[in-house]
């Protein structure tokens with residue numbers, strides 16, 4: 001299926017770039033409409049234009065769909081490992097103990113998602129079910145798993161992140177939406193044999209890619225950003 005016209009009617013390139021950046025958001029319910037491998041190749045080629053220290057290009061991507069994607073979902077959902085028991089044994093995405101201002105920001109987005117879905121604060125089972133939706137890539141037709149060579153240093157993780165953002169912006173340019181998904185990282189043991197990922201690679205995250213299902217409440221809220229005054233310092237004349 002081609003990118004939707006309404007998402008592509010952007011006059012000049014500054015507008016187009018701004019529009020792609022500002023309309024990127026994490027979408028958590030997708031339509032079944034397919035995204036073909038030619039489109040995925042275009043997106044990945046563009047994403048690989050991201051800069052990296054000494055052009056090392058520290059990223060690998062495993063693009064899954066159909067039966068292979070389902071095998072990943074099954075392996076995780078039937079792994080018997082509950083979400084609250086998972087181990088971030090390869091890398092820690094989050095601090096061991098949250099503190100401000102990060103704790104407040106994290107809570108805000110969590111509550112916004114649960115409010116949109118009508119999930120009350122104590123409905124742990126419903127929260128868990130929503131978290132598990134990660135593992136079916138929120139029903140997106142394409143699920144990508146990303147890895148980085150474990151011998152690389154923190155600098156390469158900066159590059160890896162830039163690659164991911166470039167991919168998400170390129171997807172917006174084609175009317176597609178995405179959700180980056182660190183939720184996959186702790187399940188690397190389940191994912192590795194299915195995708196034949198070598199021990200040298202760390203699973204950094206997954207990504208759902210497809211067309212947004214605008215009828216779903218989980219896509220109905222927008223996240224905010226802290227005002228510039230909170231985090232920018234202008235110095236000099």
Ligand SMILES: Cc1cc2nc3c(=O)[nH]c(=O)nc-3n(C[C@H](O)[C@H](O)[C@H](O)COP(=O)(O)O)c2cc1C
Nearest residue numbers: 024025026028109134179180181182183184205223
């Ligand atoms: C590397 C990365 C991993 C993320 N992992 C998840 C995830 O596993 N599940 C999820 O629902 N959202 C995930 N998110 C989405 C964030 O919650 C989201 O980016 C943030 O709340 C800001 O909202 P926005 O993306 O809609 O602007 C992740 C984001 C990033 C950048």
